[in-house]
Amino acid sequence: MKQIKHIALLFLVAFILLPFAGCKKEKDIIYEVNDVDINQPNANKDYVKSLTEFISIAYADLFGQNISQTQLQGLAVPYSGFGDLKLIEDMIIKNFLNNPSVVMPTDEVMRTNVDQFLLDTYQKFFNRYPNEFEIWYLKGLINDNSDITPELVYYSVMTSNEYRYY
C-alpha cells in the first residue's frame, strides 16, 4: 500500500515538472550562406491546372506576356468541346508554337550551352531545377541528335504530365 503511494507521488511530481523540462531556448544558428528558393525535383505538384490556368500559363511561358481576356475565352471554346483534354492541349500548344511571336532560344544558343538551356527550360515550365540525372539524360539526347530543336524540347515539356500540374 505504501509502495503504491510512493509511485503515485512520483508520477505527480513528474507531471508537474514535465512542462518545464523541454523549455530550452533554441539557438539561432547562422551558417553564412544565402537563402535560395529552390523547388526540389518532383516537388509536390498535387493540383491539376484548370482550363484557364493551363492556357494562361502556356501563353505566358511562350509569348512572355499575359493572354488577353478575349484570347482566353476563344481558346477555352475548344477546350470545353472535346473530351480528351490532352489532345486539345496538344493542339493548342502546336498552334502557339506555329506563331512567329513565340519567345524561344535559337538552336545555336541551346547547343552553345545545353546545361543553361535545360536549367532555363525547367525553371520556366516546371518551376524547378532539373536534377543531375535529368540534365545528364537530356544533354546527351540533345548532343546526340542534331535534329532536336528548342521547339521540340518546349513542345515535349508543355505536353508532359508535369506541366499539367502545379
Added chain:
Amino acid sequence: MKRRGFIKKAAATGAAAFVAPYILPSGRLFAATGTRIVDHVVFCLFAGGVRNLESVHKADGNLMPNTLLGNESISTDIASGIQSIGMAGSQRLQEVGTLFKEFRFNQGPTGHFSGHSSVMTGVYNLQDINIRQRPQTPTVFEYYRKHTDPNASALNAWWVSNSLGPYPALNFSTHPEYGALYGANYIQPSSIISQGSYDALGNPKVFTQEQQDKVGSMRTFFDNNFGNQEVLGSAGVTNTIADKVAIESFILQAFEAAVAGSYNNPWGIGGLSGDQFNVFFAEKIIEQFQPELMVVNMQDVDVCHTNFTGYANNLVKADYALGHLWQTIQSTPGMADNTVLIALPEHGRNAAPNTVIDAYGRYALDHTNDDMSREIFCLIAGPTGKVLQNQVINQVVGESIDVVPTIAKILGFHDQIGGMLPGQHLDAAFV
C-alpha cells in the same frame, strides 16, 4: 473418413483449378462471350422534351414523317409556322424497326440532364443531381468498353452532344471500377467547329514523324520522372497516340471543310438547325471512324417553354435529322445492315400548358413531373432478321432505364453486367 475428406477436397481443388478463370490483362476474369446482334449501335436522344401527343399520337398531324407512317396533315392553325423539309430517304424508320409507343420515363425529375443521365447510365436519378459532377454509376460507354473483349478503344465510343453545361460529364462516371479509363470521346461539334476553335487549333505546327518520335521519347522521359501520380480522369478520356493522331487529323479536315463552305448546306435543305448540325457532325464521325457505340442528342424542341409552334417546327427538323442519320448509317461500309439505331426522348412535357402564348395562339408547355411528362416513345430500327420490322407496340412496355441493358444485349456484353442494372433488355424488338 479423413482420407475420403482429403480426396474430396483435393478433387474440388483440382476442379476449381481446372475451371479457374483466366485473368485477362484487362483485369477481367472472363473473356466476353456474349453473342452480338449487330456490331454497331447509334443511340439518338431525341431530347429536349417531346410529348407523345405531338409525336406518335400525331395530335397536330404527322410532324415526324421520316420516322412515322401516316400522312396526317398538320393542324391548320400552326401549319404556316412549320417548315416542310420532306423525306431524307425512301423509307420511314417505323418500317425498319419496332416502335414502342408507350415507353416511360418512370422515375426521377423530368429535367433534361436528369433524363439524359438516367437513360445513359441505366439508373434513375432519384436524388438531387449535382450538375457539376459526373454520374456516380457507370455510363453505357464504360460498360461497353470495359466488358467488350478485346477492350474497345475510345475511338469506338462517342458522345456527341449539342450543348455544353453539364453534358460533357456524361462520357464517363466517377465509379471507382470504371471511370475515365473506359469513357467515350465527348465532342460538342458547335464548339469545335467554330471560329474560336479554328483560331485556336486550326493552324498547328506540323512535325515530321521523326520529330514526333523524338518528342515522344522526351515526353516519356518527363512523365516517368514526374513523381506524382497523374489523377485518373483529370485530362478526361484518353486516346491512344495513334487514335489521337487520327482524331486531330479528323478535326483539321473538318476545319478545312467548314472554311471551304462545305458545311453551309450539306444536306441540300438550307442551313442546318442546331440539332441537325449535331447529327450532321455525328454522321461525319460515323463515316470516318465507324464507331461501335455512339450517343448523339438533339434538344431544339425545348423552345416549347415559350413557343409551341417553334417546338412543332423543331420536331420536324429533328425528325429529318434522324432520317438522315439512318441514311448515313446505311451508306457507310461496315455499318450498313450492321447497326441498330435507338431513338427516344429523355422525357415528355406536361399535359397542362403554361401561360405563354405563341404567334399562332398556342400555349407553351413545360415539363414538371406530371404523368404526361413521363410518357415517351422509343424506336429501335435495325436490319431485317435482327430487329422486328414494322412492328408497333401500343401497350405500356419499356422504360428509359431499359436502353442500357438493350445496348448491352445488342453488343454482346449483357451477361457481363447482368445484375448490375435494374432495367431489362427490350426483347420485344428483336427477332
